[in-house]
Amino acid sequence: MNGRIVKDTFSKNDPRPGAALLSPSQEGLSGKTRDLRHFIQVLADAGRLVRVRETIDWKVDIGRMTRESRTSLLFENVKDYPDQRVFTNGLCDTTSIALALGLELGTTRKTLITEARKRMATPVKPRLVETGPVLENIVQASGVSLLNLPVPQWSNYDSGRYIGTWHINVTKDPETGSRNVGVYRMQLLGPKQATVSASPGSHLGRHVAKAEKAGRSLPLPMAVAIGVSEAVIMAAAAAYPDGMDEYDLAGGLLQEAVPLVQCQTVDLEVPAQSEIVIEGLIQPGVRVQDGPYFDYTGKTNTNPNAFLFEVTQLMFRSNPIFRGTSIGVPGAEDHQLFAFLAELNLVDFHGSRVKQVAQNLLLKQRLFRTFQFVGKIGSVVRGKRNQ
Ligand SMILES: Cc1cc2nc3c(=O)[nH]c(=O)nc-3n(C[C@H](O)[C@H](O)[C@H](O)COP(=O)(O)O)c2cc1C
DSSP states (O other): OOOOOOOOOOOTTOOSTTOOOOOHHHHHHOSSOOOHHHHHHHHHHTTOEEEEEEEEOTBTHHHHHHHHOSSEEEEEEETTBTTOEEEEOTTOSHHHHHHHTTOOTTOOHHHHHHHHHHHHTSOOOOEEOSOOGGGGEEEEGGGOOGGGSOOOBOOTTSSSOEEESSEEEEEEOTTTOOEEEEOOBEEEEETTEEEEBOOTTSHHHHHHHHHTSTTTOOOEEEEEEESOOHHHHHHHHSOOOTTSOHHHHHHHHHTSOOEEEEOSSSSOEEETTOSEEEEEEEOTTOOEEEEEEEOTTSSEEEEEEEEEEEEEEEEEOSSOEEEOOOOOSTTOHHHHHHHHHHHTTOOOOSSOHHHHHHHHHHHHTTOHHHHHHHHHHHHHHHSSOOO
16 A cells, blocks of 8 residues: 545535535434534534545555544545445544534634533433434344454554444443443454453443343343444543443533434444444353554553453444544544543543553643553553553
8 A cells, every 4th residue: 555645625516426424314313413424524624634535455554544644534445345434533633622522623722621621511411313324224143244344454563453443332231221331442353243342440341240240141232333423432431420321421512412223132322323333242251352452552452351242233324434543652533532531530541540640640731652651551560451
């Protein structure tokens, strides 16, 4: 792959097939709700989107270009996947975070933080809708192959293709029924299987522990949504207290209820405008190896105790846009998101208290190299990290 990036912003009048980003079904859902396609359009209108029209290999090249770029990238021709696009680096700086929340171009960091603090103080409950674009295509388990999605291998250091890098995992507490929406990385293991790497202290880790309690041993239903509103990702990555719903936080950040549809094979709800939804089960008592994976610290990380996820159904919008990202370099979009969340006191890596305080301070100062260095400390001591 030659990897030349052509700066060429999206135009609403682009006559080429597949150029339209907004579909009629989406426009009918709500005037204000910001889904991924709307956001890509906003970036394009602001001259902040690079459309990559050359054929780019999902194997390492999409990831490398994502790490090397500080711009949002829409890969329009992915090798082996003619009808699908891959979008990365959506939240690559303060400006794009502000745009994702519907603020004006030119919003200062200070204004962004003040506004976000105000919005998070008034959460908005999601609303359940009958239908949505994600229901355009439904494939039952027997016909599913996740290999039909343009899942990148993001780096040469990675042991495989990562389907979950900028997505949400939705589960319910098996005892209380309270919902958790989080971001926990996922590696493809086969056409219907993937890992889920969640630290034991995370809400998902605790949901699995409860599902596996002695005498119970039930699979834990989980839905994975890829290509959701960036506000939903922000909420999912936030350390929101147990029993509180991240969809409410996303609604607060957007100042509008997130429209959700009911999944069909699991009792869970996902954003109606998701690009892709994978329904499935985490198998109790089973652990698999996730990684090595080039993680946020800029080092490879292996989790020998990842959960095993098995697909029960796949749903996707027509011509889906796969959303993912490549991390490990200072200031990558996960760092940008963590720095934003640190200002809202919503970061928790489930490590030691001292490490957490240090990481929060470094994120607020945007000292990303040192943040990475501190992130590595646990792995040096223990030989491995648990996420
Ligand atoms: C891009 C990205 C990747 C992440 N990957 C993981 C992961 O693999 N495992 C994990 O436990 N947390 C991961 N996190 C952090 C969690 O999403 C974060 O700790 C969140 O607060 C978890 O929610 P919880 O506290 O409700 O479990 C990731 C966050 C982001 C933004």
